[in-house]
Amino acid sequence: MTTPRPETLAKLTPVLTKRWLSPDAWRIGTYEKLDGYAALRKALKAHPDDLIQLIKDSGLRGRGGAGFPTGLKWGFIPQGDGKPHYLVVNADEGEPGTCKDLPLMTHDPHSLVEGVIIASYAIRANRAYIYIRGEAVHAARRLRNAVQEAYAKGYLGRNIQGSGFDLDLVVHSGAGAYICGEETALLDSLEGFRGQPRLRPPFPATHGLYASPTVVNNVGTIASVPYIVLGGADWWKTMGTEKSSGPMIYSLSGRIANPGQFECSMGITLRELIELAGGMQPGHNLRFWTPGGSSTPLLTAEHLDVPLDFEGVAAAGSILGTTATQIFSDQDCPVYATYRWLEFYHHESCGKCTPCREGNYWMVRVYRRILAGQGTHEDLDTLLDTCDNILGRSFCGLGDGATSSVTSSLKYFKQDYLDYIEGRTAPKLSDKQLVGAH
Numbered sequence: 001m002t003t004p005r006p007e008t009l010a011k012l013t014p015v016l017t018k019r020w021l022s023p024d025a026w027r028i029g030t031y032e033k034l035d036g037y038a039a040l041r042k043a044l045k046a047h048p049d050d051l052i053q054l055i056k057d058s059g060l061r062g063r064g065g066a067g068f069p070t071g072l073k074w075g076f077i078p079q080g081d082g083k084p085h086y087l088v089v090n091a092d093e094g095e096p097g098t099c100k101d102l103p104l105m106t107h108d109p110h111s112l113v114e115g116v117i118i119a120s121y122a123i124r125a126n127r128a129y130i131y132i133r134g135e136a137v138h139a140a141r142r143l144r145n146a147v148q149e150a151y152a153k154g155y156l157g158r159n160i161q162g163s164g165f166d167l168d169l170v171v172h173s174g175a176g177a178y179i180c181g182e183e184t185a186l187l188d189s190l191e192g193f194r195g196q197p198r199l200r201p202p203f204p205a206t207h208g209l210y211a212s213p214t215v216v217n218n219v220g221t222i223a224s225v226p227y228i229v230l231g232g233a234d235w236w237k238t239m240g241t242e243k244s245s246g247p248m249i250y251s252l253s254g255r256i257a258n259p260g261q262f263e264c265s266m267g268i269t270l271r272e273l274i275e276l277a278g279g280m281q282p283g284h285n286l287r288f289w290t291p292g293g294s295s296t297p298l299l300t301a302e303h304l305d306v307p308l309d310f311e312g313v314a315a316a317g318s319i320l321g322t323t324a325t326q327i328f329s330d331q332d333c334p335v336y337a338t339y340r341w342l343e344f345y346h347h348e349s350c351g352k353c354t355p356c357r358e359g360n361y362w363m364v365r366v367y368r369r370i371l372a373g374q375g376t377h378e379d380l381d382t383l384l385d386t387c388d389n390i391l392g393r394s395f396c397g398l399g400d401g402a403t404s405s406v407t408s409s410l411k412y413f414k415q416d417y418l419d420y421i422e423g424r425t426a427p428k429l430s431d432k433q434l435v436g437a438h
């Protein structure tokens with residue numbers, strides 16, 4: 001493991017992660033000692049519209065993958081419409097490689113609860129939900145405990161801190177389906193239906209939960225709110241880049257010495273992140289990586305200096321996504337990695353639309369054939385043609401995301417495919433694993 005240079009270490013900007021290492025960081029007492037709920041007191045004295053404007057001014061963009069401007073989203077909620085409004089926090093975190101929301105909820109659940117209260121006050125919601133993935137039992141327990149503590153201290157419930165504002169917060173555990181992270185499928189699931197995406201428009205801002213105006217935001221987005229309220233929009237913008245403001249929690253996994261979460265200003269590069277993580281594992285050289293989970297096109301060692309913000313990654317031909325950098329080395333096979341991701345998308349496809357349901361089914365079979373040493377050159381055209389029929393033609397982003405690693409691995413690593421097809425690489429799958437592949 002190599003030690004990061006002081007100038008690289010200085011790039012760490014612990015904001016959302018600043019309490020994570022404090023003893024009992026998840027308890028309300030610790031949270032209050034470390035600035036906790038101070039932002040709420042300040043927010044409750046402000047007009048809700050001013051809070052929406054503050055979030056707009058900060059340039060905060062959604063941390064759930066698409067980077068939609070948060071203040072703009074809040075501003076879409078119609079006011080004075082006489083309908084109940086809802087805030088729903090997306091805590092599903094199912095994107096392969098992504099691990100920023102779960103540690104946040106485990107280590108510092110009150111920052112999310114405080115963000116929920118402020119955001120609900122801003123959009124005039126009296127009921128909020130945190131939809132958390134079913135398998136995340138430990139984080140859900142921590143969250144439920146934090147919610148109870150917040151009720152006991154008068155931060156939730158009726159007449160919060162004497163402000164006249166009421167809010168109830170429910171932590172709802174899903175059953176563990178990747179598609180339930182898609183915001184409209186999440187709303188269906190929350191209403192008790194099978195989680196499948198809804199047709200848009202109408203959008204959740206007007207017809208969301210129970211056909212009422214709803215904001216759906218990621219955990220990291222909402223947990224950023226108290227810091228912006230306390231520190232101000234200008235302070236927030238001192239971190240990050242012009243169009244991608246603030247700090248970001250980057251999760252690093254794979255062939256690096258010290259995997260985990262590193263919070264840095266947006267725009268840091270993978271070269272710097274790897275240095276922060278103690279370098280690559282001994283004997284491994286970087287070959288390919290995902291900038292934001294498996295739904296984002298692969299990048300290579302040529303892209304080590306790409307700024308990891310929304311614009312920088314897009315200019316390099318990929319997507320910032322969930323900032324889940326999965327790092328693969330010269331000892332890893334891009335064909336096999338892509339196959340494993342496709343198995344995931346095939347398994348998680350909700351089946352509602354044909355391109356994703358059938359396309360992923362068939363692509364898995366083509367990959368099995370290639371990896372068993374029985375692929376043909378035409379298989380590569382079939383893969384690209386199938387991706388062409390999925391991308392932009394699927395009902396939701398799951399289908400689009402499934403094609404990312406296929407097209408990008410064919411772009412950068414076609415030789416690896418040819419090596420299987422032309423017999424230079426030994427098959428990775430046996431004939432037995434080919435069942436159903438033809």
Ligand SMILES: Cc1cc2nc3c(=O)[nH]c(=O)nc-3n(C[C@H](O)[C@H](O)[C@H](O)COP(=O)(O)O)c2cc1C
Pocket residue numbers: 061062063064065066067068090091092093094095178179180181182183184216217218219221222396397398
């Ligand atoms: C298949 C799929 C899975 C998704 N999973 C998540 C998720 O686990 N968490 C999340 O915040 N957003 C997820 N999203 C994005 C959400 O639909 C939505 O854009 C996001 O919750 C909005 O929050 P933000 O504006 O704060 O980023 C997913 C999208 C798709 C298409």
Ligand code: SF4
Pocket residue numbers: 179197348349350351352353354356357394395396397398399400
């Ligand atoms: S793209 Fe896939 S997950 Fe999305 S609606 Fe279609 S079948 Fe379901």
